[in-house]
Amino acid sequence: MSKLLIVGTVAFDAIETPFGKTDKILGGAATFIGLAASQFEVDSSIVSVVGGDFPLSYLKMLNSKNIKTDGVEIVEEGKTFFWKGKYYNDMNTRDTLITELNVLGDFNPVVPDNFKDTDFLMLGNLHPTVQMEVIKQIPERPKLVVLDTMNFWMDNSWDELMEVIKKIDVITINDEEARQLSGQYSLVKAAKRIYEMGPKYVIIKKGEHGALLFHDDKIFFAPALPLEEVFDPTGAGDTFAGGFIGYLASTQDISFENMKRAIIYGSNLASFSVEKFGTRRMEDLSKKEVLDRLQDFKQLTQFEIDVK
Amino acid sequence: MSKLLIVGTVAFDAIETPFGKTDKILGGAATFIGLAASQFEVDSSIVSVVGGDFPLSYLKMLNSKNIKTDGVEIVEEGKTFFWKGKYYNDMNTRDTLITELNVLGDFNPVVPDNFKDTDFLMLGNLHPTVQMEVIKQIPERPKLVVLDTMNFWMDNSWDELMEVIKKIDVITINDEEARQLSGQYSLVKAAKRIYEMGPKYVIIKKGEHGALLFHDDKIFFAPALPLEEVFDPTGAGDTFAGGFIGYLASTQDISFENMKRAIIYGSNLASFSVEKFGTRRMEDLSKKEVLDRLQDFKQLTQFEIDVK
Numbered sequence: 001m002s003k004l005l006i007v008g009t010v011a012f013d014a015i016e017t018p019f020g021k022t023d024k025i026l027g028g029a030a031t032f033i034g035l036a037a038s039q040f041e042v043d044s045s046i047v048s049v050v051g052g053d054f055p056l057s058y059l060k061m062l063n064s065k066n067i068k069t070d071g072v073e074i075v076e077e078g079k080t081f082f083w084k085g086k087y088y089n090d091m092n093t094r095d096t097l098i099t100e101l102n103v104l105g106d107f108n109p110v111v112p113d114n115f116k117d118t119d120f121l122m123l124g125n126l127h128p129t130v131q132m133e134v135i136k137q138i139p140e141r142p143k144l145v146v147l148d149t150m151n152f153w154m155d156n157s158w159d160e161l162m163e164v165i166k167k168i169d170v171i172t173i174n175d176e177e178a179r180q181l182s183g184q185y186s187l188v189k190a191a192k193r194i195y196e197m198g199p200k201y202v203i204i205k206k207g208e209h210g211a212l213l214f215h216d217d218k219i220f221f222a223p224a225l226p227l228e229e230v231f232d233p234t235g236a237g238d239t240f241a242g243g244f245i246g247y248l249a250s251t252q253d254i255s256f257e258n259m260k261r262a263i264i265y266g267s268n269l270a271s272f273s274v275e276k277f278g279t280r281r282m283e284d285l286s287k288k289e290v291l292d293r294l295q296d297f298k299q300l301t302q303f304e305i306d307v308k
Numbered sequence: 309m310s311k312l313l314i315v316g317t318v319a320f321d322a323i324e325t326p327f328g329k330t331d332k333i334l335g336g337a338a339t340f341i342g343l344a345a346s347q348f349e350v351d352s353s354i355v356s357v358v359g360g361d362f363p364l365s366y367l368k369m370l371n372s373k374n375i376k377t378d379g380v381e382i383v384e385e386g387k388t389f390f391w392k393g394k395y396y397n398d399m400n401t402r403d404t405l406i407t408e409l410n411v412l413g414d415f416n417p418v419v420p421d422n423f424k425d426t427d428f429l430m431l432g433n434l435h436p437t438v439q440m441e442v443i444k445q446i447p448e449r450p451k452l453v454v455l456d457t458m459n460f461w462m463d464n465s466w467d468e469l470m471e472v473i474k475k476i477d478v479i480t481i482n483d484e485e486a487r488q489l490s491g492q493y494s495l496v497k498a499a500k501r502i503y504e505m506g507p508k509y510v511i512i513k514k515g516e517h518g519a520l521l522f523h524d525d526k527i528f529f530a531p532a533l534p535l536e537e538v539f540d541p542t543g544a545g546d547t548f549a550g551g552f553i554g555y556l557a558s559t560q561d562i563s564f565e566n567m568k569r570a571i572i573y574g575s576n577l578a579s580f581s582v583e584k585f586g587t588r589r590m591e592d593l594s595k596k597e598v599l600d601r602l603q604d605f606k607q608l609t610q611f612e613i614d615v616k
Contacts, residue, residue: 226496227496
C-alpha cells in the first residue's frame with residue numbers, strides 16, 4: 001500500500017452561508033485532504049499542529065478512517081488555528097471574518113520517521129517555508145509531490161514560493177492565481193509558463209466551473225457536478241486535491257491517463273463535500289455513494305461520435 | 309435533406325478587442341447561426357432585414373454556403389442594424405458603444421413560402437414579438453424549435469417573451485439569464501423551473517466555462533475548448549446555437565443522445581469562431597478542421613474508469 005504524507009492545517013472553522021451558520025467545527029486543509037484520500041486504499045499520515053483546545057475526538061475520527069495523526073503536534077498551552085468566513089448567494093465570493101493563526105504562527109513541521117520514505121506527498125496550502133521544511137525532511141524524492149497554494153503567498157512570499165514550486169510535480173491553484181503566477185491571461189499560456197517554473201502538471205481549479213489538468217500539450221477537463229444546492233463550499237478544493245492524490249496513491253500509477261481518472265474522482269468527492277457543513281458529509285460518505293456518482297459524471301461528460 | 313429556417317439579425321458589427329479593432333464588418337445572429345449550420349447537410353434559409361447600405365457580396369457569400377437569403381428583406385432607403393462593442397482583457401465583459409436598430413426597428417418578418425414547412429426552426433435573439441410572428445406563419449409545428457433570447461427582453465418584454473417560450477422546445481440562455489428567468493440561483497433548479505414555462509430542453513451557455521444541456525433529470529456538459537487566444541468572442545453563442553441545430557437537422561435525430569453530440573459540435577464550432585474577427589474564421593472553415601478538433605474535444609473530456 002502506498003504511503004501518502006499530507007501536510008496542512010487542522011483547524012476550527014466557523015461558517016456562515018445562506019443556508020445557516022455553525023459554531024467552531026472541524027476544518028483545515030489537511031483534514032479535508034485526508035478524509036478525501038481515505039476513500040482509497042492508502043496509508044496516510046498528517047503533519048500539522050493544533051492547540052490544547054482541540055478535541056481528541058476529532059483526531060480519533062481521523063484515525064478511524066485510517067489516517068495517522070502522530071505527525072499532528074499538540075501544543076497544550078496554545079490555541080488551534082481558527083478561521084471564520086461568510087458566503088453569499090453565489091457561493092463563489094466569501095468574506096473572511098476572522099483568521100487567528102494561533103499555534104500555526106510558529107509551526108515547525110516534523111515528518112514522522114515512518115513517513116520519511118513516503119511515496120506521495122501532498123503539500124496543502126501553507127506558508128511556502130513550512131512546505132519547504134517538509135520537503136527537506138524527506139531524503140529520497142517521493143514518486144509524486146502535489147502542491148496547493150494561493151494568491152496570499154504570491155503577494156507576500158514570492159521568492160519562498162518559487163523555491164518550493166521548483167521542487168514539485170503538480171500544482172493546484174485557481175484560475176485567478178494561475179494568471180497571477182504566470183502573468184498570462186489565457187489559461188493555456190499560463191500553464192505553459194508555469195511548467196517553466198518547475199511543475200510538469202498544472203491543475204487549475206475553477207470551482208463550480210470544474211477543473212483543468214495541463215501536461216505538455218495535453219489538456220483534460222473535469223466538470224463540477226451541477227447540484228441542486230451547494231450548502232457549504234468550504235474545503236471543496238482540498239477535498240478535490242485529496243481525491244486526486246488519494247486515487248493516484250492507491251493505484252500507484254501517475255500516468256496522464258490515470259490522472260484523468262484522479263481528477264474525476266477529485267471532482268466527484270468535492271461534489272459531496274459541499275452538500276453539508278464542514279467535513280460532515282465526508283465523514284459518513286460510503287464507497288457505494290462515490291461509485292454511484294461516478295455514473296453521474298459519466299452521463300454528464302461522455303458522448304459517442306463516429307467520425308467517418 | 310431537412311429544412312432549417314433561421315430568424316435573426318443580419319447586421320454590421322464594429323468590434324474592439326485587446327487584439328485590435330474593425331470598421332463595420334458582417335455580423336448578426338442569423339449570419340453566425342447560418343454559417344455554423346452550413347457545416348452540415350441542411351437546406352437553410354434566413355429571415356431577416358437589411359438596409360440599402362448592405363453589400364450584396366455578403367449575401368452572395370452566404371448563398372455560396374447554401375444558405376438561402378430570399379427571406380432577407382432589403383429596405384433600400386433604410387440602414388442596416390449596427391452594433392459597436394468593446395471587449396476587455398477577460399473577454400467576458402463587453403461594453404456596447406453603439407446600437408442603431410435602423411431597419412430592424414420596424415421589421416415584419418416574412419417566412420418564404422417554400423420554408424413554411426420547415427423541419428427545424430431557429431429563433432435567434434430578437435424582440436419576442438418578431439419571434440412570435442414567425443411561429444404564427446408556420447402552419448404545422450416544426451420537428452424542433454430552438455429559441456435564443458437575452459436579459460434585455462426579460463427586463464422589457466416579459467409577457468411577450470413568456471408567450472414565445474410556451475411554444476418552443478429548446479431555450480438557449482446564459483447562466484445569469486437562466487437565474488433571472490427562473491428566480492433560482494442553482495442552475496439545476498433554474499432548469500426545472502424553466503421546463504414549467506414550456507421548453508423541454510434548457511441549454512445554459514457559460515462562455516469560456518462551456519455549456520450545460522438539461523432535459524428531465526438528465527444533464528450533459530460540453531466544455532469550451534481552452535484556447536491560447538480568444539481573439540473576438542462576438543457571435544460565439546450564435547455559432548454554438550447554429551452548430552447545435554445544424555447538426556440535429558442534418559441527422560434528423562432529436563434524441564437526447566444526439567443532442568449531446570450536437571452541443572459538442574456547437575462548442576467545437578464556437579471555438580473556431582472566436583479565433584478571428586467577426587465571421588472570418590467561419591467563412592473559410594473546412595470540415596476537416598472541424599473533425600480534427602473533435603479529437604481535441606474527445607481528449608479533453610473522455611476518460612475510462614472501470615468500476616468493479
